Amino acid sequence: MSMMDDFLGRITGRKIGEIYFRLSYSTRIDLGDLAIAEDAETGIKFYLRVVDISYGAEGADLGWFERTAGNLMLLDESEDEYGLFEKERRLYKIARCNLLGYSRDDRFFKPKTIPSHFTRVRRPQGKDFDFLKSLGANLLFSRLRSGESVLDFEIGISSKSVASHIGVFATTGMGKSNLMKRLAGSILENGNVGLLIFDPHGEYFDGGGEAHLKGLIHHAMADQNLRIYSSRPLERRYQKLQISASEIVPEDLNHIYEFSEAQHEALSALSYRFGKNWLSELRASDISELSQRITTQGGFAESTLGVLKRRAESLLKQNYIHTDSEVSTSRNIIEKLKDGKVALVDSSNLTTRDELLIGSVLCRAVFHHYRSLYSRPDDFKHVTPILVAIEEAQRVLRKSSGGFANIFARIAREGRKFKIGLCAITQQPKLIDEELLSQFNTFLILGLADESDRQIIRSSSKQDISDLGTEIQMLSAGEALITSPEVPFALPVKIDLYEEYLKKAEAHYHKSERKTSSVDEEFF
Known part of the structure; x- marks a missing residue:
């Protein structure tokens, strides 16, 4: 690429928090574009992000644009041929930019100075961002983006950061499912993180039945590193999804039922009196005697x-709940997660109520196990970090009703201490408790149409993205911003299309190698 091919313009001002540069009339510039200002006087390379674009004209007084447009409209009506004199010189664009920082000696610094007057501005190249390699991102799922242009530079997150929680925010159709499959694909390859992912629609399993879409079962490493738990029959190897009635605690029911204060007190009394057997005892006991017993x-x-007894009877009729305390998939899931596997819980044939109950039981089992390991430092320092991904996270992270806590909120508050991260996927971040949202270090922001959703994200992000509301609104499907304390500024990215990624991943794993790989027969 020649010097003029990537040339954009020259800086015209203004201050450290707001840099302007002029572009020629015919030069394309987009909202969200990244730009490089190389200061020839100091040798410093400055990084800019375009946050607004406006018109400019030399010698134009107030109202010149409107008067000129009116004159042109008269010529349009007369169908006369016309042209603007020296249009390329007299007309131009002005880009308003955030100064992201600058690099010097292969290190990146927050902005504490400004470029020299009239510094040359150019389009970025992948190599301009080599300083990001030092951040150690090993779960790659996207490429750096400048506006609509995709650069040759892979972007992701570090496996060390998953315990600090991840928020995935997007309106329907913006690519949440593709992003999660791509992230899960990286974890399948990496093996340094355990991923517990709940799949209420079957889209993570096999693409949701759409012929042109693929799921995690199509990944080259699926046989080695993917474990599937399902309550429905599947055509590939899986383990039947079951939980024990003794694993259910009263707080699990807060997700699926509304209770009065008296009913909450009764549930506490039942749990205190009967311990792990409270649910079975509630179903079996005579109501007239039960009150005296508790x-x-x-x-x-x-x-x-x-009311409580009828609900207990209804729950214990479900095929996925077993009365034998030894019959449960919880322990198996925990062991696979500790081995760095992806545990996919397929609940696509269950109701929302059942899905929430299973999720609560499994997540609490994981949390309690890792908390117990924390008391054994020699064991805990070697334990694999875990990421728990939940869809429609606002259902379980909303502001608590009546002050009753749940395991998901507890993981958000305490999980990082025990190497357990929460990946909250939602279309409506405004419904999530702000205190809980503040616990999330990494945001993966796709297109959000609702201003109140964008506002809560801007106010909760660990980086200043106050000027990026319009850019977030204008993001196309598959485009995203990554904010995290680990990155120097909000990174614009293009998420890899999962189906295209699979083709590249397959090239790294020859079919014959996959056939000879070891299979965990004990799992099945």
Whole structure:
């Protein structure tokens, strides 16, 4: 590429937080474009992000644009041929930019100075961002983007950062599912992170039944590193998804039922009296005697206990709940996650209520196991970090009703201490409790149409993205911003199309090698 091929313009001002440069009339510039200002006087390379674009004209007084447009309209009506005199010189564009920082001696610095007057501005190249390689991102899923142009530079996150929680925010159709499959694909290759991913629609499993879409089962490393748990029959190897009634605690039911204060108190009394067997005892006991068994004075009305008993009976009729405490997939899932596997929980044939109950039980089992390991430092320092991905996260991370906590909120607050990260996927971040959202270090922001959603993201991000509201609104499908304390500025990226990524991944793993790879027979 020649010097003029990437030339954009010259800086015209203005201050450290707001840099302007002039472009010629015919030069294309887009909102969100990255630009490089190489200061010949100091040898410093400055990094800019375009946040606004406006018109300019030499010698134009107030109202000149409107008057000229009116004159041209008159010529349009008369169908006369016309042209603007010296259009390329007299007309131009002005790009308003954020100064992201500067690099010197292969190091990147926050902006503390400004480029010299009239510094030359050019388009970026992949090699301009080599300083990002030192950040150690090993879970790659995208390429750096400048506006609509994709640069030859892979971008991702570090496996060390997953325990600090990840938020994935996007309106429907913007590419959340593709992003999650691509991230899961990197984890399948990497093996340094365990991923527990809940799949309520079957799209992560096999693409959701769409012929042109692929799922995690199509990945070259699926046989080695993917473990599937399902409550429905599948055509490939899987383990039947089951939880034990003894694993269910009263707080799990807060996701699926509304309870009165008296019912909450009764649930606590049942759990205190019967321990892990509270649910089975509730179903089996006679209502008239139950109140006397759980309190000294029989303080609960039969109507209160009757509602709880009917709900217990309904739950224990579900095929995925077993009364034998030894029948559960929780322990198997935990061991696979510790081995750096991807555990996919397919709940596509279950109701939302069932999906939330299973998710709560499994996540608590993982949390308690890792918390127990924390008390053994020699063991804990070698344990594999875990990422738990949940769809429609606003259902379980909303502002608590009546102050009743849940395991997902607890993981958000305490998980990083125990190497457990939460990946919250949602279309409506405004519904998530702001205190919980503040616990998330990494945001993967795709297109968001609602201003209130964009506002909560801007205010909760660990980086200043206050000027990027319009850019977030204008993101096309597959385009995203990555914000994290680990990156020097919000990184614009293009998420790899999962199906295209699979073709490249296949090239690294020969079919014969896959056939001879070891299979975990014990799992099945």
